[in-house]
Amino acid sequence: MIRSLQAIHNPFARSATAALTAFSAITLASAIVIGTTKAKDDAYKTAFYAALAGAGCGALLGWVYAGTSQTTDEVRDEPSSPPLEWHTWKDWRNFVVARKVKESEEITSFYLQSQDGGELPNFQPGQFLTIKLDISGQAKPVIRTYSLSDYVEPHTYYRLSIKREPIPAGLDVMPGIASNFLHDQIHEGDVISAKPPSGKFVLDVSKPSPVVLISNGVGITPMISMAKALTQLNPNRSIWFFHGARDGRFHAFRDEVKAIAAQNPNLMLHFAYSRPRAEDIGHHHSVGYVDAGLIQSLMVQDADYFLCGSPPFMESIREGLKQADVPESRVFFEMFTKATKTTAERPLEDASDVENAEIVFAQSNKTALWQAGADNLLEFAETNGLNPPYSCRQGICGTCQCKLLEGEVEYVETPTAAIDDGSVLICIAKPKPSRLVLDV
Ligand SMILES: Cc1cc2nc3c(=O)[nH]c(=O)nc-3n(C[C@H](O)[C@H](O)[C@H](O)COP(=O)(O)OP(=O)(O)OC[C@H]3O[C@@H](n4cnc5c(N)ncnc54)[C@H](O)[C@@H]3O)c2cc1C
Numbered sequence: 001m002i003r004s005l006q007a008i009h010n011p012f013a014r015s016a017t018a019a020l021t022a023f024s025a026i027t028l029a030s031a032i033v034i035g036t037t038k039a040k041d042d043a044y045k046t047a048f049y050a051a052l053a054g055a056g057c058g059a060l061l062g063w064v065y066a067g068t069s070q071t072t073d074e075v076r077d078e079p080s081s082p083p084l085e086w087h088t089w090k091d092w093r094n095f096v097v098a099r100k101v102k103e104s105e106e107i108t109s110f111y112l113q114s115q116d117g118g119e120l121p122n123f124q125p126g127q128f129l130t131i132k133l134d135i136s137g138q139a140k141p142v143i144r145t146y147s148l149s150d151y152v153e154p155h156t157y158y159r160l161s162i163k164r165e166p167i168p169a170g171l172d173v174m175p176g177i178a179s180n181f182l183h184d185q186i187h188e189g190d191v192i193s194a195k196p197p198s199g200k201f202v203l204d205v206s207k208p209s210p211v212v213l214i215s216n217g218v219g220i221t222p223m224i225s226m227a228k229a230l231t232q233l234n235p236n237r238s239i240w241f242f243h244g245a246r247d248g249r250f251h252a253f254r255d256e257v258k259a260i261a262a263q264n265p266n267l268m269l270h271f272a273y274s275r276p277r278a279e280d281i282g283h284h285h286s287v288g289y290v291d292a293g294l295i296q297s298l299m300v301q302d303a304d305y306f307l308c309g310s311p312p313f314m315e316s317i318r319e320g321l322k323q324a325d326v327p328e329s330r331v332f333f334e335m336f337t338k339a340t341k342t343t344a345e346r347p348l349e350d351a352s353d354v355e356n357a358e359i360v361f362a363q364s365n366k367t368a369l370w371q372a373g374a375d376n377l378l379e380f381a382e383t384n385g386l387n388p389p390y391s392c393r394q395g396i397c398g399t400c401q402c403k404l405l406e407g408e409v410e411y412v413e414t415p416t417a418a419i420d421d422g423s424v425l426i427c428i429a430k431p432k433p434s435r436l437v438l439d440v
């Protein structure tokens, strides 16, 4: 009934419909009761008053429901732009938060529907969306990258599932800007801009080989998309789904993953809880971490491995797979954040900050003079009025990669994304003396 009410946009009509439905339902129910029992004479009167009261409640429900859904309806009824064809979406596009769902103590999902009502392009499981948030107190829009955490064809919505980033232990800094804003300030009916799905951490659904999906914490997000896509599109493929969480409170999507497994007999599940509570009994398969030992004990022959989770977790699993002679070409991974820098990862001590360099942005036909102190080539390009594509700004996602036509760069951080020959990640690179030509 709620869904039918949702379809009626006029609040008066919605209220009247709900009232009439409630009146009819109670009258019918009373008639059945009176007709089939030895009801007393005043039962008719009672039934009549009950039907009136029901109609009143129905009217109220219809009216209140109109009120709560108004924001979303208003947004949908007055699209800010004409519907987009999926292939014309290149830059920022507005999305309405159609649903906001708490998945665990830390993770909340946001279901996004295009505000213009146009189609949503397909994506490869594992890809992410880049979103832009206007947050008061921030000098410029805050841009962040979030994996698509669902896969339902045809795509009528995109789902992002976001962990609230707390202040790291022992540090006197701000909590995560975007994640806390999304959790606290973004509600159903609000609008968020996003770029089209992107990313290279993708699963080729058509391959026949077994797949091992390994995650901990919020690293589960791309894994759900992969498991669901395989279940829908290639259900004969064997899937192992390993996930680690502290306990049931921090285990997002437990029931959703169990539901995928119930639907797909070729999906094997293993949940490991590091500190299970008494009430978690029956909800996990082992106590401890998902680690190299666990993966090796269940070693699957000829499989592709997909890893996503905290940096130490990924390091340990990758090392374990290496020791088990799994070829690197079969191991795919994505990090949401960088590991705390070890000495080995720090920029080279002798990496000098070049005083002056001529930077030529070939595509844009623009030349500018780099001066010591600038952070990286991406920020330098933006300062000079250019708008190269980017997402994570940390060397993780590869979005800012461009051809280096002349010259050399040095990285201020160790890149995580795979870099094509002759290309550069400008978000973490500085020029080496003294001339650089970029295909930007
Ligand atoms: C490809 C990709 C996919 C991703 N997918 C997801 C996903 O599905 N779900 C998800 O939740 N996240 C995902 N992320 C991570 C996400 O993009 C954000 O990095 C994350 O939400 C944190 O952003 P924030 O603005 O909340 O935190 P930020 O403001 O960027 O801060 C991050 C952390 O640093 C701390 N901090 C702040 N200042 C300092 C300082 N001076 N020194 C040290 N620490 C400091 C903050 O307290 C916080 O804990 C993904 C990232 C990538 C690259």
Ligand code: FES
Pocket: 389, 390, 391, 392, 393, 394, 395, 396, 397, 398, 399, 400, 401, 417, 425, 426, 427, 428
């Ligand atoms: S923007 Fe992500 S690697 Fe540069």
